[in-house]
Amino acid sequence: MKLGIIGLPGSGKTTVFRALTGGIEIEERRGHHEPGLGVVKVVDRRLDFLAAYHKPKKVTPVHVQYTDIQGLTGEGLPGGSIGDKFLAHLRPMDALVHCVRFFESGALGPAEPLRDFKAVQDEMILSDLAIVEKRLEKVTKDMQKGKKELHQEFDILQDAAKFLDLGKPLRLFSGKAEAEKLKGFSFLSSKPELILMNVGETLKPDDARRALDEIAAYIFNQPLMALDWLYADTEAEIARLSPEDANEFLSEMSLEQGAKDRIIKTSFQLLRLIVFFTAGDPEVRAWPLVKGSTALKAAGTVHSDMEKGFIRAEVVAFADFEEAGSLASAHKAGKVRLEGKDYQVEDGDIILFRFNV
Numbered sequence: 001m002k003l004g005i006i007g008l009p010g011s012g013k014t015t016v017f018r019a020l021t022g023g024i025e026i027e028e029r030r031g032h033h034e035p036g037l038g039v040v041k042v043v044d045r046r047l048d049f050l051a052a053y054h055k056p057k058k059v060t061p062v063h064v065q066y067t068d069i070q071g072l073t074g075e076g077l078p079g080g081s082i083g084d085k086f087l088a089h090l091r092p093m094d095a096l097v098h099c100v101r102f103f104e105s106g107a108l109g110p111a112e113p114l115r116d117f118k119a120v121q122d123e124m125i126l127s128d129l130a131i132v133e134k135r136l137e138k139v140t141k142d143m144q145k146g147k148k149e150l151h152q153e154f155d156i157l158q159d160a161a162k163f164l165d166l167g168k169p170l171r172l173f174s175g176k177a178e179a180e181k182l183k184g185f186s187f188l189s190s191k192p193e194l195i196l197m198n199v200g201e202t203l204k205p206d207d208a209r210r211a212l213d214e215i216a217a218y219i220f221n222q223p224l225m226a227l228d229w230l231y232a233d234t235e236a237e238i239a240r241l242s243p244e245d246a247n248e249f250l251s252e253m254s255l256e257q258g259a260k261d262r263i264i265k266t267s268f269q270l271l272r273l274i275v276f277f278t279a280g281d282p283e284v285r286a287w288p289l290v291k292g293s294t295a296l297k298a299a300g301t302v303h304s305d306m307e308k309g310f311i312r313a314e315v316v317a318f319a320d321f322e323e324a325g326s327l328a329s330a331h332k333a334g335k336v337r338l339e340g341k342d343y344q345v346e347d348g349d350i351i352l353f354r355f356n357v
Contacts, residue, residue: 001288003194003267004067004090007099008116010108012198012232016099017068019235020260035089036068042264046318046348047286050279053326060285062275064264067093087127091186095271096193097263102211102229103200113197113211114218121169124188129164131185132157156181164189171224192270195219196263197229205229226270230259274347277318278302289345296341299353309357313339318348 005020007013014036021038042062051059069089090096098120102111136157139150160182163173169189170182182190195215199208208229219225234253238246239260250258268274272291276298277284287301295315300307320335321327330336345351 001062001267001271001273002065002067002092002094003097004069004093004095005097005099006069006090006120008101008120010105011099011101011116012103013070013099014068015232015236016097016196016198016230017066019230019232019239020097020263021066022239022260035070038066038068040064040066040260040264042286043261044275044286046275046322047277047284049318049322050277050284050350054279054281054284056280056284057282058284060283062286062288064267066097087188090188090191093191095267096188096191097267098193098195100195100197100215102197102203102208111200111211114214117195117215117218121189122167125164125167125169128170128185128187128189129161131187132161132164135185136161153181169222171222190224192224192226194226194228194263194267194270197227198232199229201231201234224270226266228259228263228266230263232259235259274345276345276347276349276351278352279350280352291347293345294341295339295343295345295351295353298345298351299341299355302353305357306353306355309355310341311354311356313341313343314352314354315339315343316350317346318350321350 005013005017007016017036017038021040040063042064044061047059047061067089069086098117100113100117101108102113104110136154139154139157143150143154160170160173163170170187171190171192173182173190195212197208197212197215212227212229216227231253235258238249238258241249246258268288273288274291275286276289277286279285287298289298289301295313296307296310299310299313314336315338316327316330316336320333321330324330324333324335327336
């Protein structure tokens with residue numbers, strides 16, 4: 001799962017990045033405008049249980065990659081765009097973590113979260129509009145050369161341009177067929193977005209919730225949106241501590257859970273992701289999968305050969321496996337079942353794929 005952290009200058013993107021990754025970067029940045037990359041292992045007690053049972057040579061959790069992306073100015077103008085270099089970093093992202101300032105700043109003045117949120121949204125919409133207009137220009141020329149098969153794309157792009165002209169994000173744009181046609185462009189305003197408010201330590205949780213409620217009212221009924229908040233400065237320090245010290249720190253602050261784990265959970269919900277497991281020798285592994293996906297899709301997630309030669313999936317729910325205490329006992333209790341390619345995988349399923357290539 002790849003998440004890009006965006007926001008206006010001064011919103012605390014890099015501090016949020018440190019809070020969510022523990023400050024550990026894959027490699028040092030080559031310059032101030034280069035993105036920072038950090039990978040976090042998703043803690044899952046079910047994976048730990050399976051690892052203790054199978055004692056494999058390798059245990060692989062789900063990983064979340066955060067990219068701290070520089071480049072948003074908040075000064076998007078008609079006909080302008082965010083910039084190709086910036087877009088190149090954003091396009092591969094599964095979702096955006098939009099950092100919004102909610103603290104006083106000597107340089108920037110009082111916090112205005114809704115204003116700042118709108119500024120970034122407007123700039124992404126303008127960037128998408130520039131891409132649509134550029135593509136429309138090319139499609140029009142190709143159609144004049146006789147490429148009639150481009151008519152459908154032309155119509156959809158025209159509709160998208162009108163939509164963006166009204167200042168609306170493409171995540172609100174009509175039906176599934178249109179969305180599929182536009183998918184290859186990786187438009188920013190169509191990506192799932194987690195609005196993450198960076199709250200000053202002098203403010204109370206209730207203050208943060210009221211500010212979030214104002215943004216929630218503005219984006220009411222928009223799909224693929226989620227909201228959360230954190231004390232980024234404090235969480236950046238907590239993220240560096242041992243689990244024991246971190247829990248003690250959180251308890252003192254009357255916080256039930258650190259932001260790092262909570263934001264991962266929120267991101268999974270935003271992207272409608274579940275986790276299934278493959279377990280045995282030499283590896284026990286957790287795999288992310290979109291909720292509602294079939295056993296055939298899950299097989300392809302593990303390896304393309306498994307999808308091509310799929311025969312059956314041997315499935316046991318984690319809760320049943322844990323209760324039985326062993327695979328043999330789960331079999332004896334009738335909890336292990338054979339499923340076909342159309343079976344919808346459930347969160348926590350342990351799957352052995354039978355295939356032949």
